[in-house]
Amino acid sequence: MSLYYEAAAVLANSDNAGGSLKSRIYNKEDLKSSPAQLFAVVIEASKWSSVLKEVIERSELLKEERKLTPILALLLTHDLILSKSGVAAPANHALKLAINRHKARLSAEFTKLRIRDGHGTLQAFRDAINDGIAGEVETASHNATLHPRWIRVNTIKTTVAEQLATTFAGYGMTDDLRAVQNASARSKIYYVDTHIPNVLALPPKADLSKCPAYIDGQIIFQDKASCFPAYLLDVQPEDGDVIDGCAAPGNKTTHLAAIILERMSRDVQDGRKQRIMAFEKDKIRAGTLRKMVKLASADQIVSIRGGQDFLVANPDSEEFKNVEALLLDPSCSGSGIVGRDDVLKIYLPDPQLGATNNSNAGRSKKRKRRPQESRTSQPISTLKMELDDTATEETSTDGNLTERLAALSTFQLRILLHAMRFPKARKITYSTCSVYFEENESVVFQALASSVAKERGWRIMKRKEQVDGLRKWNTRGAWENNKVGGALDLTVEEREAILDACIRCKKGTDDGTMGFFVAAFIRDDSTTPDGLETENLTPETEAVEEEEGWNGFSDDEGKSVGRLEAPKSSEDVSDPSKNKKKRKRRKK
Ligand SMILES: C[S@@+](CC[C@H](N)C(=O)[O-])C[C@H]1O[C@@H](n2cnc3c(N)ncnc32)[C@H](O)[C@@H]1O
DSSP states (O other), rough: OHHHHHHHHHHHEEEEEEEEEHHHHHHHHOSOOOOHHHHHHHHHHTTTHHHHHHHHHOOOOOOOOOOOOHHHHOOOOOOOOOOOTTTTSSSHHHHHHHHHHHHHHHHHHHHHHHHHTTTTSHOOOOOOTTTTTTSSOEEEEEEEEGGGEEEOOOOOOOOHHHHTTTTTTTOOOSSOOHHHHHHTTTOEEEEOSSSSTEEEEEEETTOOTSSSHHTTTSSOOTGGGHHHHHHHHOOGGOOOOEEESSOTTTTHHHHHHHHHHSSOHHHHHHTTTTTTEEEEEEEEHHHHHHHHHHTTTGGTTEEEEEEGGGGGGGGTSSGGGGGEEEOOOOOOOOOOOOOTTEEEEEEEOOOOOTTTTTTTOOOOOOOOTTSSSSSSSSOOOOEEEHHHHSSOOOOOOOOOHHHHHHHHHHHHHHHHHHHOOOTTTTEEEEESOOOOOOTTHHHHHHHSSHHHHHTOOEOOOOOOGGGHHHHOOOOOOOOOOOOOSOOOOHHHHHHHHHHSEEEEEOTTSSTTTOOOOEEEEEOOOOOOSSSSSOOTTOOHHHHHHHHHHHTTOEEEOOSSTTTTOOSSSSSSOHHHHHHHHEEEEEEH
């Protein structure tokens, strides 16, 4: 099979392989082409795809060559016009013959488009594409261009000073984040974050994926907002063991490890007293977690509980007796995630469109297109996939939003209440990359109203008790009426203080972060009373707490996140209220 057929098969995912583009290519066993060559062909064609889509449509290639698929047409046109060595196939290969028949027309359309878009030479066009200022079709994630490439310097392996002197030698510092947000990929500027230690911002399209410091795990691509939880947890040497309840791919786990190791004295480090136990229920994601933890050299203090459900971990077990801090970053709607550069996006030509009905036909030739201006008003057919496996989890967007949010927040609350049961626990952070109140403030209020929180003395970590950088962060929680069920029994002042303790990040603002939420819970006294009262509970909390006390349920994301897995018994669980009654009976 030729390079192009193999690349097209990977993109079309004809064998239904899961995972990122990289893992699909590198895990494929019967490839004839080299994986590196295949990867390069796809990446290069994707960069140019919105341009080539239009070239192909205007030349009517797909109307005439009916055996070519849109993906094949894209790959072949790319190499025909833009690859120095041309189409990588023998002269008499059917694909080469097919694409060569249209060389003159394709080249002419490409040149017209280059000139129309105001690029005097092919090199100028290439530079604009590589800088990400051309070839981008306007999408909902327009603000992605304002989203800097955030980097966390992994202090387990290196220091900021060392990175500035090596990886970023020749770069200039700016104290204006907006200068970085608006810089082109090739601008050598960086910004040192003022809220989170060891975090730098680089231009949005800066490509550091091939730089040795990234490959060696000295720098980690991690959004500033995603660094809030480990920093807010502020683990001290006397804080005992730490649990990361929902760990893969491991950005927060390795951040936690870096903070702990920085504070641990050398002699204690050798004795490895303080440990992080990282739970990851999904076995495949646990593999990624393992890789990330090792690459960051965090494996010296992190033990991975791969394939283990945090909800099933028994808080009273001997192995958790020293756990004093927990970081919880459970599955969420992912609604705060900004369209990332590490998601490959390929625009495919529409076989039905041609020179006469292409939406751009008739545009003034002289008009220079603004970089973010929409290339087409037609619905665009796109392929989207993760470039590698390190991106944070995004969950299914299928189904009714209200129902999804209800299921997610039930699961998130269960995770949080479970953490509150660890006998020596004194600090917990709860975070999501969601923008929804239901997954954020609502979970916090319900957790605080729960019997486990009341019995064990859990309260919110007030703003004035937070680490310096986050105390200074001004975007805080917000209230939404009629969204937390039951009486909360709080004065307006108490409610406002809790909201002020909640930390939010908004996406697409000058802050340059993704949408994010984090809050911390603390308790001063770690004594654990026996038994839990169930009075004064909101209906939601009561339902969740009942499930908590019964081991037959486990959160199962599968494809639709937040669904409750069937209990191991044969009881019908399609109606949760039925099960609630059954559980009540069992309790008696
Ligand atoms: C939002 S992601 C975590 C991202 C991670 N904290 C980071 O910063 O890289 C949530 C993860 O929790 C895992 N998960 C969900 N429910 C879990 C459970 N009950 N026990 C352990 N892991 C769980 C999911 O498989 C997913 O990998």
